[in-house]
Amino acid sequence: MKILIAYSSKTGNTRKLAEAIHLALPNADLCPMGSVPNRDIYDLVFAGFWVEAENACEDAKACLKKLSGKPVALFATLGAYPDSQHAANSLKAAAAEIPNANVVDHFICQGRIDPLMIEWMEQLPADDENAPTDARRQLWKDAESHPDDNDLKAVADWAEAVLEKQQATA
């Protein structure tokens, strides 16, 4: 089974997940989403993105649009909590970018938010939807240490399980 791990990562969080998957599946090809040579040769694609505005980031969307019908396992990092409605909506929106989507599974965990982004949010007026609140500051603080070793182990275990399941159904 030919496997691709394609990822988009602005500040390195999602790249860490991609590398952990690659360590678990060393025969897979690993590459940034912008430089995938030929998608057609792969039987399974692990497609990784960072969440932007409750969806996949822009270059990931462009890549997902080219994965029509292909078995895709989505993985992502985001600032919000992984069990939040926001995380679920982001995964759903990303899956909807794929024509004839065949999403076989997904994984999502928190990722440290760019300090420049936090600086920007800190100066937003109180009526802005991203304005700082105690809960939001706690979220940003909680995100700081992610992805951590537990996340990297979890994503590696997840990838192995996804592959096993795909091989069983192939």
Ligand SMILES: Cc1cc2nc3c(=O)[nH]c(=O)nc-3n(C[C@H](O)[C@H](O)[C@H](O)COP(=O)(O)O)c2cc1C
């Ligand atoms: C411009 C921008 C928009 C973002 N939008 C969201 C968002 O809508 N929801 C969220 O939970 N996190 C959001 N984040 C946080 C990132 O998704 C998170 O930090 C992610 O781990 C970054 O991954 P990377 O290091 O692979 O680039 C945003 C970050 C940036 C810079």
